[in-house]
Structure formats: structure tokens, C-alpha cells
Amino acid sequence: MSKKIGSSAEDLWRAPFRGNNPINAAITIPGSKSATNRALILAALAKTPSTLRKPLHSRDSALMISGLRAIGCAITQEPNGDLQITPGKFFGPASVDVGNAGTVMRFLPPVAALANGLIHFDGDARSHERPVGPVIRALEELGVTIEHGGKYSLPLTINGSAAIKGGTLEIDASASSQFISALLLIGPVTQIGITIKDIGKTLPSLPHIEMTIAMLKTFGAKLESKVNENGRREWRVEPGELAGQDLVIEPDLSNAAPFMAAAMICGGEVAISDWPKKTAQPGDQLRNIFTQMGAKIEFAGNDLKISGTGKIQGIEIDLHDVGELTPSIAAVAALADSPSSLRGIGHLRLHETDRLAALAAELNALGGDVDEEESALHISPAPLHSGTFHTYDDHRLATAGAIIGLAIDGIDVENIATTQKTLPDFPGAWQQMLGSNG
Structure with a gap:
């Protein structure tokens, strides 16, 4: 505490x-914070522009918007609060303030790995204590270079190479389902897609993973989820283009x-x-x-x-x-x-x-x-x-x-x-x- x-x-x-x-x-x-920040990520990864209607305007969503803007995504707010997102090439150098927002500290580093250049992440003092290690390790397994002083926590710097090959990952998401959502969200824009296998003792907040899957499908992603022969959950996201959406946030x-x-x-x-x-x-x-x-x-x-x-x-x-x-x-x-x-x-x-x-x-x-x-x-x-x-x-x-x-x-x-x-x-x-x- x-x-x-x-x-x-x-x-x-x-x-x-x-x-x-x-x-x-x-x-x-x-509007829903969880839906707003997932939609912002997918809109930034899409090939065509998106409109988010009735999004949440709060500190967490503002941090996500600022982070995406910092790496090259154009986001404008209409007088009625709607957001217009125009995707572009991601690039560094850039610095991202995650505040104490779990979605920002876990969802944005995988996106930053798609940038060309150095992207530095830091946030509130509490963000240094919150777990992000499984996301960092997964990105390293996918070939991403990350500087974190061996601590596997914030602050950290992503050395993006503008592409992620993809592959199979084993994730312990006992501490947060956001670890899995973070990697599912970038699955479509990897070169060979991503397969994620849950290996944790528990998997909290499964509805949030289901929300991520539903949002991915809304943007045109192809993915499957199953329970394997060991009773463990697995997800497979195929590579493919995401299409911009005109979306009302619940x-x-x-x-x-x-x-x-x-x-x-x-x-x-x-x-x-x-x-x-x-x-x-x-x-x-x-x-x-x-x-x-x-x-x-x-x-x-x-x-x-x-x-x-x-x-x-x-x-x-x-x-x-x-x-x-x-x-x-x-x-x-x-x-x-x-x-x-x-x-x-x-x-x-x-x-x-x-x-x-x-x-x-x-x-x-x-x-x-x-x-x-x-x-x-x-x-x-x-x-x-x-x-x-x-x-x-x-x-x-x-x-x-x-x-x-x-x-x-x-x-x-x-x-x-x-x-x-x-x-x-x-x-x-x-x-x-x-x-x-x-």
C-alpha cells in the first residue's frame, strides 16, 4: 500500500x-476507460482513420492520447468531444508519461516497439512499483531491445526497429490480465501473428480480455481463443490489416x-x-x-x-x-x-x-x-x-x-x-x- x-x-x-x-x-x-484506451491503440494501428464517439476524457485517456501523439499518431478532438485518429508511421526519439495508468504503461510499450527509434517511458512514483515485467519479457522474446536496468519495471526505454516478427509467447498474467491484452492488441500488425499461452496460477479479470478480443474483431482482426488439453487458455491472432472505425464508446x-x-x-x-x-x-x-x-x-x-x-x-x-x-x-x-x-x-x-x-x-x-x-x-x-x-x-x-x-x-x-x-x-x-x- x-x-x-x-x-x-x-x-x-x-x-x-x-x-x-x-x-x-x-x-x-x-465513456469506458477500458474501451476508450483499447480503441485508441487499435485506431493508431489501423490503416485508415477512425472516429471515436463519446470517448472518456480523463487523466488516463489523456495520457494515452499524449503517448500516441508523441510517437507520431495524429489525434484531434472535435468540439463535441469526439476524437479523430489518423494513423501514421511511429518514430522516436520520444518520451511518454504513463502517469499511474495500467493501460498506458502496459499497452503502449508494445506499440512503441513498432516505432523507429528510442521511446522512453516513465510515470508517477507508483508506476515504478506496478508490474510490467511480463510485457517486457515478452517483447524481448520477440526480439525487441529494451533498456530497464535489469529491473523489468519502469522507467524503461524501447529501441524500436519499426517491425515485430511475432511468434509464440507464454505469459503469466496472474498479476494483471492487461499483460495478455497488451500483446493481443499488436498481434495483427506483427509479421507472422502472435500466439499467447496462459501459464499463470490464476487469470484475473477475464472480461477485460474478452473486451480486448471484441474490440480487435471490431477493427477487423482475425483471432481465435481456446482452452487447450491442459485446461489452459490460448489465443492466436493472425497478421493482417486493421481497418479504421466509426465507433461509439459505451x-x-x-x-x-x-x-x-x-x-x-x-x-x-x-x-x-x-x-x-x-x-x-x-x-x-x-x-x-x-x-x-x-x-x-x-x-x-x-x-x-x-x-x-x-x-x-x-x-x-x-x-x-x-x-x-x-x-x-x-x-x-x-x-x-x-x-x-x-x-x-x-x-x-x-x-x-x-x-x-x-x-x-x-x-x-x-x-x-x-x-x-x-x-x-x-x-x-x-x-x-x-x-x-x-x-x-x-x-x-x-x-x-x-x-x-x-x-x-x-x-x-x-x-x-x-x-x-x-x-x-x-x-x-x-x-x-x-x-x-x-
Whole structure:
């Protein structure tokens, strides 16, 4: 867990307290970060221009755009927020700031290997701690020269040779499914294609790999996935040109979690606009998870409506495939009237911060009863009290603090601005939801 830093009054955001005053609000969630950044990569690799409609505009997407521009891709933003991407030859020298964005630090180095010249990557202090080794090793196996001081971590420099032959790779993606997605994304533009074999003990966040596959197919890639005779997953991406697309980005369903939670905690109803009927996004699992915790959820036209009574049930669930939802679910579980066990989430220790340690520390500091295991959180009902909710520069910790603040008066959330990683104006959207019915 990143070091907790003392908070000044200027760093603190008093989370709006709502109590049992019901909510009646309609919410529009900005575009998916995962879809936006995958689409940006594929648009940059395509042979023809692309238009991305309703993309996410946040720190993570801005870092991806800046990185692609730095190596030679032309990206312009229309007045309505749409993005026009015109691919070009990649070249160095260039420097790329990855911030603390997993998609940028893992997806862009393989693309940079297709450049001609030196491409240097660095980012926030936390980025030096986050795992990128499997991507570096895979690129080295494919013949790419990378300077990393033997650390297999950031900062690093890619010595691109304008081409990657391709081949067969064995990847341990136990720490992040992004390792596999990063290499799948460049598969079509390698000379002989790429075959990836999963050799890790676990494979977290499989829906994110499925999202990558769906996006690749949208851009015209030919690929197959299978489970081999040993029960291991394999993927084969054939070489071939990618075609530019005119693509509407789905709303980021994971970012709907705090708004859905609000209806459960306070009672009333929240409608989320343009919820897709079919999607690979992990956030779609919120419909099932929050139903189990006491919400009523149903489609109404293009909206998803969630209603609650203020009474929340605990849940026992394996979140291995949808780990990014854990902070919001843990916050809701801390307000439930029965115990919860959230399992299969050990990989969250390597996210923006050690999310398991952070959630346990912050909820317990407010009077909660959270037991932390290596890959699980066990949350029992306990009366919470006011206090400061530290966020460790993690956007999902910040929204978890806002959720607690709905039910507990006097919650000060540290560095709410960190939500800009995936939500352009979370405080404004939160206040708008709470003020919708006066």
C-alpha cells in the first residue's frame, strides 16, 4: 500500500451526507476507460482513420492520447468531444508519461516497439512499483531491445526497429490480465501473428480480455481463443490489416457503481442512461451483485433503473473476474446488516494502491469490522463514525469514501481530485445526483 500522507484541510472533500432521504435521479456515465484506451491503440494501428464517439476524457485517456501523439499518431478532438485518429508511421526519439495508468504503461510499450527509434517511458512514483515485467519479457522474446536496468519495471526505454516478427509467447498474467491484452492488441500488425499461452496460477479479470478480443474483431482482426488439453487458455491472432472505425464508446459501467450504491443506501431510484444490453464490461456484473445485496434492478428502455430501500444485505462472492468493482462493493458491504466475504481479489494489491490493505485500514479507522486475508476481505456489520477517508491516490478508494459519506455524516475524503483518472467531474456529478430532487 502506498504511504499514507497527512492531509491538509485543502486536500479534504466533505462527502455529502444523505441519510435515509430517498434519491430520484437520472445519471449519464462518461465513456469506458477500458474501451476508450483499447480503441485508441487499435485506431493508431489501423490503416485508415477512425472516429471515436463519446470517448472518456480523463487523466488516463489523456495520457494515452499524449503517448500516441508523441510517437507520431495524429489525434484531434472535435468540439463535441469526439476524437479523430489518423494513423501514421511511429518514430522516436520520444518520451511518454504513463502517469499511474495500467493501460498506458502496459499497452503502449508494445506499440512503441513498432516505432523507429528510442521511446522512453516513465510515470508517477507508483508506476515504478506496478508490474510490467511480463510485457517486457515478452517483447524481448520477440526480439525487441529494451533498456530497464535489469529491473523489468519502469522507467524503461524501447529501441524500436519499426517491425515485430511475432511468434509464440507464454505469459503469466496472474498479476494483471492487461499483460495478455497488451500483446493481443499488436498481434495483427506483427509479421507472422502472435500466439499467447496462459501459464499463470490464476487469470484475473477475464472480461477485460474478452473486451480486448471484441474490440480487435471490431477493427477487423482475425483471432481465435481456446482452452487447450491442459485446461489452459490460448489465443492466436493472425497478421493482417486493421481497418479504421466509426465507433461509439459505451459508458463506463464500473463507474456506475457509486451512483447505483446511492439508491441502495438512501432509498429511492437512480436511472443510468444508455446501459448496453450486451457488453463484455466487468461493470455489467453490478446488476447481479447489487441485486443479491437487496437492490431492485431492471431495464427501462435504454436506461438501467436501480431502486433500494436503505436496507442492504451482506454478500459472499468471488470477485476474481471483476476485481475493479471491489472498493464500491466493500463500501456498500460495510453498511450492510449481515456479514460479507469478498474473495479472489489478491491481484488488487498491485493496482493503483494495495486496495485490500487500503480498504481494510480506512473502513476500520471509521469503526468498521474488516478482516484482511491475502486475497479476501471479510466485512462484518459495525457502527461507523465520522473521520477522514484516505485514498492513496486511488480513484476507486475516493468513490468508496463518497459512498460511506452518504450514510455517515462527517466523512472527509482525501484528494477527491484523484477521481479524474476515470471520471472528469465526480464531485459535480455526485452533487447533481443528490440535488436532482431538491
